Amino acid sequence: MTVRPSDDPWWSPDVAGAAEVIAEGVRDAPPGEVPGRLCEMAVRLLPVTGASVSLRGEGVPVRLCTSGERAAYLAEIQTTLGDGPCVRAAETGAPVLACDLTAGADAGRWPVFAQQATAVGVRAVYALPLGDDAVCVGTLDLYRDTPGRLTGSELRTARLVAAVMTTALTALPLGEEYDVQGGETWLSGLGGDHHEVHQAVGMIMAQLGVGADEALARLRARAFARGHTAHTMAREVVAHRQTFDQDR
Numbered sequence: 001m002t003v004r005p006s007d008d009p010w011w012s013p014d015v016a017g018a019a020e021v022i023a024e025g026v027r028d029a030p031p032g033e034v035p036g037r038l039c040e041m042a043v044r045l046l047p048v049t050g051a052s053v054s055l056r057g058e059g060v061p062v063r064l065c066t067s068g069e070r071a072a073y074l075a076e077i078q079t080t081l082g083d084g085p086c087v088r089a090a091e092t093g094a095p096v097l098a099c100d101l102t103a104g105a106d107a108g109r110w111p112v113f114a115q116q117a118t119a120v121g122v123r124a125v126y127a128l129p130l131g132d133d134a135v136c137v138g139t140l141d142l143y144r145d146t147p148g149r150l151t152g153s154e155l156r157t158a159r160l161v162a163a164v165m166t167t168a169l170t171a172l173p174l175g176e177e178y179d180v181q182g183g184e185t186w187l188s189g190l191g192g193d194h195h196e197v198h199q200a201v202g203m204i205m206a207q208l209g210v211g212a213d214e215a216l217a218r219l220r221a222r223a224f225a226r227g228h229t230a231h232t233m234a235r236e237v238v239a240h241r242q243t244f245d246q247d248r
Contacts (some may be wrong), residue, residue: 005169018045018157023166034168036065040159043067046154048126048142053165054079055138056090060216060230062196064138064169070120071143077116078224080230082216084113086127093133096156098125100147106242112224123147128162130169140165200234207244 003118023040032147050071054061061079066072067177078084085096098106101114101123117125124144129136140162149159199220222242223233236242 002214018160021045022161026164026168027186033166034104035165038161038165038168039065039067039071042140042142042158043063045161046150047148048144050074050122050143052086052143053130053138053140054086055169056136060091061087061138070122071141073120074122074125074143075115076229077140078113080220081113082220084110085125086139089127089129089139089141090136093129093131093136093160094129095129096125097150098127099149100124105130121145126150126158128158128221130162130166135170137166141199161246197230197234200237203237204244209228 004075008043015184021044022038022041025044026037029037035053042048049071050067052066052071053064054075055064056062061075063072063075063079063218064178066075075086081087085098089096098114100106100208101110101117103207117123122143122145124147126142126144128140128142130140140158142158142245146199152180169229180210197216200219201212201215203211205212207217208218210218219231219233222244223230224235237244
């Protein structure tokens, strides 16, 4: 896997050292394991306690991999809320560094997410786009249990992990060219929850006579109010265990 050339302005000896660690960490990994290993590398190389990767979907981020249960929970919370540092990074294609969710501007910018994050011990979130403002395929999201900023060296390393992750997501085999070798595609099984959300949104649109944006907002609101994720609530709607007729 190719990393950034040494003439890049943000390349430095510390980044070169991190590149060696990353290269070793993903060496000989099957395509389906590469994103997960990169999450593990991020936690190993940086002063963070968790990492997750979400792909940019139509209205709802699609979680690809996480380093653990807490990172998975925070990724789902932002999907359910439709708000948070990671959602913002995907929208803008620029890094969003929420250095203190306990007070100040970051806590006020995403008050509900900040409350949910701090309740499980997360105090800072650093979200890096996988791509840029022109083409952003998702985000690498880093979580820390203490407030604080990343140093220049740490941010360069985080950017390197995001760059390698972007390469993995755009260059690794996606379909038949890998299947014919008897392998499993790296996106195998990923779309199930996402398709259920879209199906649920369509059902809510029909039940309430509203547009897609409002239907998704209703789904998210009910999920949050009942302590569920958006994906869990979508499954309930698709199974006809939840209806929105009464919301009229």
